[in-house]
Amino acid sequence: MKAQLQDKKVILYRRVSTTDQKESGNSLNTQHNSLRDFARKNGMNVVNEYEEDYSAKNFNRPEFKKLQDFVKKSKGKVDYILITSWDRFSRNAHDALGVIHNMRELGVEVNCIENWIDHDDPQQLIMMLLYLGIPEVDNRVRSQKVRTCMRQGLKEGRWNVGQPIGYIPGKDPENPNKILMKVDPEKGPSMAELFKEFARGIYSQNELRALPRFRHLNLSRSNLNVQLRNVLYAGKIRVPAYKDEPEELKDALHESLITWETYEKVQYQLAKRRKVKSKTSKFNDLLPLRGHLMCPDCGGNLTGSGSTSETGKRHYYYHCNTSKGCKVRFRVEDVHIGFEHLINDLKPAPQVIELFKLIMKDHYQNAEKTKYAAIEILKKKVKTLEKRQENLLNNMLDKIVTSVVYKKHTDTLDKEILELNIQLRELGDFDNDLHEYINFGSFLLENLGSLYQKANVQIKNKVLSSILEDKLIFTGKNYRTPKFKEAVSHIYLNIKDLERKNAKKGAASKNISFRVPRTRFELARP
Numbered sequence: 001m002k003a004q005l006q007d008k009k010v011i012l013y014r015r016v017s018t019t020d021q022k023e024s025g026n027s028l029n030t031q032h033n034s035l036r037d038f039a040r041k042n043g044m045n046v047v048n049e050y051e052e053d054y055s056a057k058n059f060n061r062p063e064f065k066k067l068q069d070f071v072k073k074s075k076g077k078v079d080y081i082l083i084t085s086w087d088r089f090s091r092n093a094h095d096a097l098g099v100i101h102n103m104r105e106l107g108v109e110v111n112c113i114e115n116w117i118d119h120d121d122p123q124q125l126i127m128m129l130l131y132l133g134i135p136e137v138d139n140r141v142r143s144q145k146v147r148t149c150m151r152q153g154l155k156e157g158r159w160n161v162g163q164p165i166g167y168i169p170g171k172d173p174e175n176p177n178k179i180l181m182k183v184d185p186e187k188g189p190s191m192a193e194l195f196k197e198f199a200r201g202i203y204s205q206n207e208l209r210a211l212p213r214f215r216h217l218n219l220s221r222s223n224l225n226v227q228l229r230n231v232l233y234a235g236k237i238r239v240p241a242y243k244d245e246p247e248e249l250k251d252a253l254h255e256s257l258i259t260w261e262t263y264e265k266v267q268y269q270l271a272k273r274r275k276v277k278s279k280t281s282k283f284n285d286l287l288p289l290r291g292h293l294m295c296p297d298c299g300g301n302l303t304g305s306g307s308t309s310e311t312g313k314r315h316y317y318y319h320c321n322t323s324k325g326c327k328v329r330f331r332v333e334d335v336h337i338g339f340e341h342l343i344n345d346l347k348p349a350p351q352v353i354e355l356f357k358l359i360m361k362d363h364y365q366n367a368e369k370t371k372y373a374a375i376e377i378l379k380k381k382v383k384t385l386e387k388r389q390e391n392l393l394n395n396m397l398d399k400i401v402t403s404v405v406y407k408k409h410t411d412t413l414d415k416e417i418l419e420l421n422i423q424l425r426e427l428g429d430f431d432n433d434l435h436e437y438i439n440f441g442s443f444l445l446e447n448l449g450s451l452y453q454k455a456n457v458q459i460k461n462k463v464l465s466s467i468l469e470d471k472l473i474f475t476g477k478n479y480r481t482p483k484f485k486e487a488v489s490h491i492y493l494n495i496k497d498l499e500r501k502n503a504k505k506g507a508a509s510k511n512i513s514f515r516v517p518r519t520r521f522e523l524a525r526p
Contacts, residue, residue: 005042008079012039012049013067015056015088028053031084038082038113047078056091057139059099071108081110086128087135096132153179154239157253164230165217166191166257181254190217191233192257198228199265204273207458228270234263241403246396246410261425268422271415283457286316289335292464294471295320295328296480301471304332318474335474342472342479344449353442375424382420389413 014031028051039046048070052063059065071078081103083089089110090096100110109119117128153160163169163181170182194214197203205224208214219227231238231249235256239248284290287304295302298320306316318335320326389410396406444451452463466485473480 005044005080008042008044009047009077010039010044010080010082011067011070011078012036012046012082013064013089014049014051014084015061015064016053017055031088034084034113035082044080047074056087056089056135058092058095059090071103071106075106078108081108083110083112085114086112086131087138090132091135091139093129093132093136151239151242154237155248155250157237157250159232159237159252159254164232165219165223165227166233167254172253183255183257187217188257190214191227195228195233195258195262195266198269199262201269201272202462225270228266231263233257234260236260241407244403246393246403246406264418264422264425267418271419283461285457287318287332288457288460289318289339289464289472291461292468292471293318293335294473295326296473296475297328298324298326300324300326302328302330330474330476334476338474338478339472340449340453342482343452346445346448353446356445357438357442378420378424382417382424385413385417385420389417 012032012035014028014035016027016031032049032051036046038044048067050063050067052061054061054063067081071081086096089112090099103110104119111117111119112131115127115131117131118124119128150160158172158179159181160179166184166188167181168184170180172178172180190213194208194217198205198208203211205228206221209219209221209224227233232252232254233256235252235254237250237252239250241247284304286306290304291301293302294300300320302318302320304316304318306314308314316332317329318332319329392401392406392409392413395401396403448463452460455463469483469485472482
């Protein structure tokens with residue numbers, strides 16, 4: 001062979017994986033010495049060398065890409081690429097054969113100093129396939145063992161992949177040889193609070209990310225969406241389907257950050273928001289009423305913007321669309337002062353608040369009559385769906401349906417059961433939450449004006465969207481009678497009705513205030 005290889009120009013390529021480095025730190029040095037000795041003994045000229053610490057599962061390797069570029073630029077100037085063993089070259093037989101073929105097209109032969117192959121001898125092709133195939137089989141066997149061990153760990157309730165935000169790596173105190181992630185003392189409580197906030201249905205995902213208390217979590221939009229769906233936070237582990245085994249949900253051994261009830265409420269909110277995607281709005285602290293005003297002349301929407309005067313001062317206005325020929329324009333100060341009067345006139349007297357509490361209690365008691373009937377209906381629906389799931393599982397185990405069909409239908413059933421369970425919990429918690437809701441509602445009604453003034457522009461927008469049925473019409477001095485949401489109008493109409501009833505029954509009028517918003521601010525009747 002020495003005469004055949006004399007004066008041939010060669011590239012030396014050596015590779016290890018991270019695992020190789022851990023097991024034998026001098027692996028690259030060993031390969032370097034072996035390749036150099038082989039080239040020297042056979043009188044070969046080394047034109048370049050490449051080495052890297054990278055996996056051999058494919059050829060997407062930084063140094064090998066450089067090697068390929070060098071070969072293409074040096075066409076006719078390289079005869080061989082030398083490696084110490086075929087598993088250093090690749091652990092993917094299909095990809096390796098493709099690279100070897102491409103190199104031969106460029107006039108370069110890939111060969112191994114330990115198991116030399118005569119590429120011109122067809123019979124030696126079998127040996128090369130064997131040399132390339134054994135590493136791939138070895139890789140697949142290892143992967144299968146790792147996958148089996150990891151799957152067994154999941155079944156035991158141990159999460160053995162990367163930890164989600166709010167958890168850090170850890171060991172099982174009862175079995176130090178086994179992993180058991182633990183709560184991150186810094187980010188864990190914040191993630192728990194984030195789930196609870198989203199479950200309330202008040203904040204969007206983007207609004208949560210923007211809150212100062214959650215910024216240290218460094219959540220991107222897509223990452224937050226993934227985390228909110230992650231069942232690990234509720235102390236569960238999802239074991240994926242594998243071969244004939246269906247997907248399972250196991251109790252986890254790690255400490256949960258939220259309750260299962262909170263997790264289900266979050267999924268319910270996510271499902272609702274998928275159905276209705278709200279159009280994004282651009283908020284401006286100086287123009288909080290933008291989007292809620294109607295032009296008194298043409299009926300179009302008023303927008304808002306600022307303009308700079310000759311003195312350089314910036315002035316802001318709410319105005320109509322000038323391109324349509326409408327010249328309606330109001331100073332923001334006038335519009336905001338008028339709205340302050342409007343919202344302050346909605347503040348009822350303390351006696352009216354007490355009547356409001358009675359109305360809320362009365363409505364609740366009337367709702368109680370149908371609540372338990374609704375609970376029974378929902379329970380029957382849940383049982384029916386769970387029975388379908390059980391039948392579906394039996395059909396899969398009996399091989400009447402495939403695992404693919406089972407997965408498709410059981411996912412649909414899971415979503416339906418989830419929504420029903422959320423409704424059941426809301427009905428069940430209503431009694432306990434009644435006192436809190438009544439106190440919050442009365443506090444809001446008493447302090448709506450001041451709360452609005454102190455709120456940021458996003459909260460102001462939420463308040464306006466919650467109480468207004470139609471857009472406000474400002475005439476230059478005051479507002480036309482606004483039309484409020486039916487619920488808001490209903491509250492005030494019931495208060496006035498109840499006041500009249502109390503007066504007819506001989507209630508002590510001196511203890512009841514009949515103060516309601518003045519006529520020009522009277523709530524519009526539906």
